[in-house]
Amino acid sequence: MKFPVWIISFFAVTILLAACSTAGAESAEGLSIRDPWARPGPAGGTSAIYFSIENDSEADTLLGASASVAGAVELHRSMMSDDGTMSMEHQHSISIPQGETVNFEPGGLHVMLIDLTDGLDVGESFPLTLTFEKAGDVTVMVPVREP
Numbered sequence: 001m002k003f004p005v006w007i008i009s010f011f012a013v014t015i016l017l018a019a020c021s022t023a024g025a026e027s028a029e030g031l032s033i034r035d036p037w038a039r040p041g042p043a044g045g046t047s048a049i050y051f052s053i054e055n056d057s058e059a060d061t062l063l064g065a066s067a068s069v070a071g072a073v074e075l076h077r078s079m080m081s082d083d084g085t086m087s088m089e090h091q092h093s094i095s096i097p098q099g100e101t102v103n104f105e106p107g108g109l110h111v112m113l114i115d116l117t118d119g120l121d122v123g124e125s126f127p128l129t130l131t132f133e134k135a136g137d138v139t140v141m142v143p144v145r146e147p
Ligand SMILES: [Cu+2]
Pocket: 048, 076, 077, 088, 110, 111, 112
């Protein structure tokens, strides 16, 4: 049985597309953004986004984040002060070492959403773009849920 060339190339393209869509928007150059979620928040208020970045590739650096749901988006780290109160520190960049997973979680690293445009309700989701020094922009959909 012989197949025309166009059928073979059609299948080759289909398989390639399938491979690409499995990798999805969640990974680029060996970086995977796992389990993203955001806290709900009122219009004009704040929220925080959490996820883990799994790096199977060379060391990279997270340079920033952007999302259209807020007036400002910043990389933050929460920390316990000496007097026992929690404070947040703005991070200019976050290094993602080779072969490691960096967790953004409550009480630690997070992407801070400041001045929410319409507010975020449980059940909604929105796109977040993370900008890496080497991998470039990686966009993921972030669902809003209760902590
Ligand atoms: Cu913060």
